[in-house]
Amino acid sequence: MSKKEKRYILVGDIHGCYDEFQELLAKVNFCYNSNDVVISVGDLCDRGPASLYTLTWFRDAKKFGYGDVVLGNHDWKLLRYLKGNKVSIHPEFQITLDQIEEFVRLLDGSASATYFKDSLFHFLNSLDTVIEHRDFIAVHGAYKEQTESKKHAFNLNIR
Numbered sequence: 001m002s003k004k005e006k007r008y009i010l011v012g013d014i015h016g017c018y019d020e021f022q023e024l025l026a027k028v029n030f031c032y033n034s035n036d037v038v039i040s041v042g043d044l045c046d047r048g049p050a051s052l053y054t055l056t057w058f059r060d061a062k063k064f065g066y067g068d069v070v071l072g073n074h075d076w077k078l079l080r081y082l083k084g085n086k087v088s089i090h091p092e093f094q095i096t097l098d099q100i101e102e103f104v105r106l107l108d109g110s111a112s113a114t115y116f117k118d119s120l121f122h123f124l125n126s127l128d129t130v131i132e133h134r135d136f137i138a139v140h141g142a143y144k145e146q147t148e149s150k151k152h153a154f155n156l157n158i159r
Contacts (some may be wrong), residue, residue: 010138012041016048027093032066039131042072042140046092059123071127072140079124
C-alpha cells in the first residue's frame with residue numbers, strides 16, 4: 001500500500017461494546033499513525049456497557065482524521081435527546097444516558113462537564129447519514145440518492 005493510499009475499515013452496530021470493538025481493531029492491525037481510517041456505519045451507543053467510550057473514541061477519531069461515522073438511528077435518538085427533544089427512553093437507551101450522566105457527575109458541574117456534553121452534541125450533529133467515497137458508499141439503513149444535503153436527511157428508510 002502506498003503512503004497516500006488509505007485503508008478503510010468499516011464496522012457497524014458497535015452499540016457500546018467498546019472492548020469488542022478494540023479487539024476487532026487489534027485483529028485487523030489498526031494503526032493510529034498510519035493511513036488506516038475506521039468508518040462506523042452507525043449505532044455507536046446503547047445496549048453495551050461502554051457507549052461513552054465508543055462515542056468519545058469516534059468523536060476523537062473524526063477530529064483527528066482516523067475515523068468517521070454514519071449517523072445511525074440510536075445515535076440520532078441521542079442527538080435528539082441532547083437537543084432537548086422528548087424521546088422515549090427504553091432500558092437500552094437509559095444505559096447510555098446513565099453513562100453520560102455519571103461522567104458529568106464526576107466532573108462535578110465544572111466547565112469541563114458543559115464542554116463534554118457540548119462536544120458530544122456537536123460531534124453527533126456533525127454526522128451525515130451517508131458517507132460517499134470513490135470506492136464505497138457507507139449508510140446505516142438503505143441508500144436513496146439525494147440532491148440536497150445529506151445531513152440528518154432521514155429519507156434513508158431508517159427506523
